[in-house]
Amino acid sequence: MAKKEYSFYPGCSSQKAASGSNYQTSVETMCDVLDIKLNTIPDWNCCAASIGYAEGGELPRLALSARNMALSEQASPDQDIVATCAACWLATRETKERLNNDAELMKETNEALAAGGLEVKANQNVRHMVEVLIEDFGFDEIGKHVKNPLDGIKIAGYVGCQTNRPFGIDGESFENPKYLDKLVETMGAEPVENYDKKVSCCGGALAFSEPEKSQALIKDIIEAAYDGGADMIVTPCPVCQLNVEAYQNDINAKYKTKFNMPVVYYSTLMSVAYGKDRKASGLDGQIITPKQLEDIAK
Amino acid sequence: MSTDAINYYRNNFLKEVEANVEEGAWVKMCMQCGVCAGSCPLGNAWEHTPQKIFMMIRAGKRDEVLESDAMWMCTSCYNCIARCPRELPITHIMHGLANYAHRLGIAPKNQPTRKFATMFWNNLVKKGRVNELKLGVALYFMNGFVNGIKVAIKAMPLGLSMIKTKRMSPMEMLGGHGIKDTGGLHSILKKAREIEDAKMKKFD
Numbered sequence: 297m298a299k300k301e302y303s304f305y306p307g308c309s310s311q312k313a314a315s316g317s318n319y320q321t322s323v324e325t326m327c328d329v330l331d332i333k334l335n336t337i338p339d340w341n342c343c344a345a346s347i348g349y350a351e352g353g354e355l356p357r358l359a360l361s362a363r364n365m366a367l368s369e370q371a372s373p374d375q376d377i378v379a380t381c382a383a384c385w386l387a388t389r390e391t392k393e394r395l396n397n398d399a400e401l402m403k404e405t406n407e408a409l410a411a412g413g414l415e416v417k418a419n420q421n422v423r424h425m426v427e428v429l430i431e432d433f434g435f436d437e438i439g440k441h442v443k444n445p446l447d448g449i450k451i452a453g454y455v456g457c458q459t460n461r462p463f464g465i466d467g468e469s470f471e472n473p474k475y476l477d478k479l480v481e482t483m484g485a486e487p488v489e490n491y492d493k494k495v496s497c498c499g500g501a502l503a504f505s506e507p508e509k510s511q512a513l514i515k516d517i518i519e520a521a522y523d524g525g526a527d528m529i530v531t532p533c534p535v536c537q538l539n540v541e542a543y544q545n546d547i548n549a550k551y552k553t554k555f556n557m558p559v560v561y562y563s564t565l566m567s568v569a570y571g572k573d574r575k576a577s578g579l580d581g582q583i584i585t586p587k588q589l590e591d592i593a594k
Numbered sequence: 595m596s597t598d599a600i601n602y603y604r605n606n607f608l609k610e611v612e613a614n615v616e617e618g619a620w621v622k623m624c625m626q627c628g629v630c631a632g633s634c635p636l637g638n639a640w641e642h643t644p645q646k647i648f649m650m651i652r653a654g655k656r657d658e659v660l661e662s663d664a665m666w667m668c669t670s671c672y673n674c675i676a677r678c679p680r681e682l683p684i685t686h687i688m689h690g691l692a693n694y695a696h697r698l699g700i701a702p703k704n705q706p707t708r709k710f711a712t713m714f715w716n717n718l719v720k721k722g723r724v725n726e727l728k729l730g731v732a733l734y735f736m737n738g739f740v741n742g743i744k745v746a747i748k749a750m751p752l753g754l755s756m757i758k759t760k761r762m763s764p765m766e767m768l769g770g771h772g773i774k775d776t777g778g779l780h781s782i783l784k785k786a787r788e789i790e791d792a793k794m795k796k797f798d
Contacts, residue, residue: 297671307775308724308771309724311771313760313762313766314762314771315756315761315762317761318759339722339736341773342718342723344714344718345724346670347670347711348715349616349689349692350692350696350712351693351696351711351712351715351716352693353616353697353787353789353790354616354690354693355789355790356787356790359782360718363782404786404789405786407789408785409780410784410785411781411785412775412781413778414778414782422696425647457669457670458670458671458672459674461671461675462675469607470676470677485658496635497635497671499635499636500671501669501670501707501714502636502667502669502707503705505707505709506636506639506667513635513636532792542756543752545751545752580760581760583756583759585754
């Protein structure tokens with residue numbers, strides 16, 4: 297199959313020694329197998345995620361994403377923009393749609409960008425990596441590369457919020473999207489049926505500012521995975537991954553639970569199933585070790 | 595109905611929200627079904643649910659809305675947007691109200707999400723990308739030095755796991771990640787802020 301190329305927006309958490317650096321590692325491994333070339337947007341900046349609004353306001357916030365789009369249009373004009381982070385994807389796609397539908401906003405945004413010597417057309421599609429996998433490859437194609445099926449592992453597909461709402465994946469419902477379960481199945485593992493916290497919120501950025509309220513949400517997400525018999529949770533979102541994996545000790549202390557539930561990225565599952573080693577699959581980035589994956593990856 | 599009567603119901607605060615708050619023009623579309631309130635993951639933490647806030651805006655309850663910490667409970671999960679039968683961009687309106695109250699300087703002073711959001715923005719603007727370590731440390735010390743030490747000690751095991759798994763590096767304290775054209779980015783953001791400020795309408 298011919299090499300597919302995309303204009304890649306990696307986002308802050310993907311950087312070296314950042315919280316989602318293991319996501320980036322496994323994405324690179326997965327893309328290598330699928331012959332995907334990611335052309336990183338030169339000098340990309342932060343999108344302000346879903347918390348920058350309070351200080352940033354509307355136009356400065358949209359201008360951040362518009363700058364990335366402008367740089368992408370210069371560097372890779374014929375390619376779709378692809379993001380791996382849910383917040384990066386949401387912010388960029390929202391900006392594109394708003395610019396496309398509001399001539400005044402487009403004018404103001406370009407007035408702001410001109411101050412930095414840039415211009416945006418907002419004419420590139422803005423997609424999430426899972427859309428690329430599903431739409432440009434399809435489950436059959438991504439299944440062909442499986443060398444070590446993840447037999448006997450039961451996995452709760454935690455889609456979370458921002459990969460699912462407000463845009464979501466074409467053809468999927470907001471309340472019960474199925475693609476992550478299908479992906480788990482394609483890799484040879486068993487998805488948890490009716491995982492009832494599949495699209496529930498982990499608190500997002502409020503895990504930092506309102507830890508108690510957020511940890512109550514996270515507790516339910518992990519508990520529901522245990523209830524469904526899960527060995528681990530899989531997610532497409534770096535904030536979900538961090539929030540659900542990192543606070544289990546705090547939650548155990550507060551709620552007298554004994555949680556020790558690994559939380560992995562879909563790209564880690566795929567890399568392991570594709571026969572890649574521990575490091576290339578990003579398993580060395582797990583705080584809670586998914587032992588069954590380690591055994592397969594060696 | 596006479597124009598006077600219509601104007602009476604279109605009170606100043608509704609007009610103010612329509613003019614100055616992101617997506618504020620949608621507020622009048624709410625039909626008070628309450629699906630947003632029932633769909634919010636932190637619904638029970640809101641002093642006033644989004645449904646109630648929409649009605650309060652239309653009832654002219656300016657101080658009660660803008661001084662409330664309700665909107666600051668938004669986790670940006672977008673459940674309310676996905677479910678709203680009138681398709682109001684509720685998440686954005688809540689963000690917009692929080693931002694407006696913050697700009698006016700009347701949002702609750704020690705609201706933790708308000709403080710965190712400000713630190714986040716300042717952190718990302720400085721070098722164009724978020725420095726997670728500096729943000730984390732600033733967060734620990736958000737409520738003063740002594741409390742910060744306590745919080746930092748409590749978070750130590752997690753910090754060490756993050757360093758061990760190479761998902762955090764103490765080196766980020768010195769410099770850290772950033773973009774090349776910070777000058778250009780700052781000019782863009784300054785201009786965007788100027789345009790936005792110039793559009794802000796006065797309401798008394």
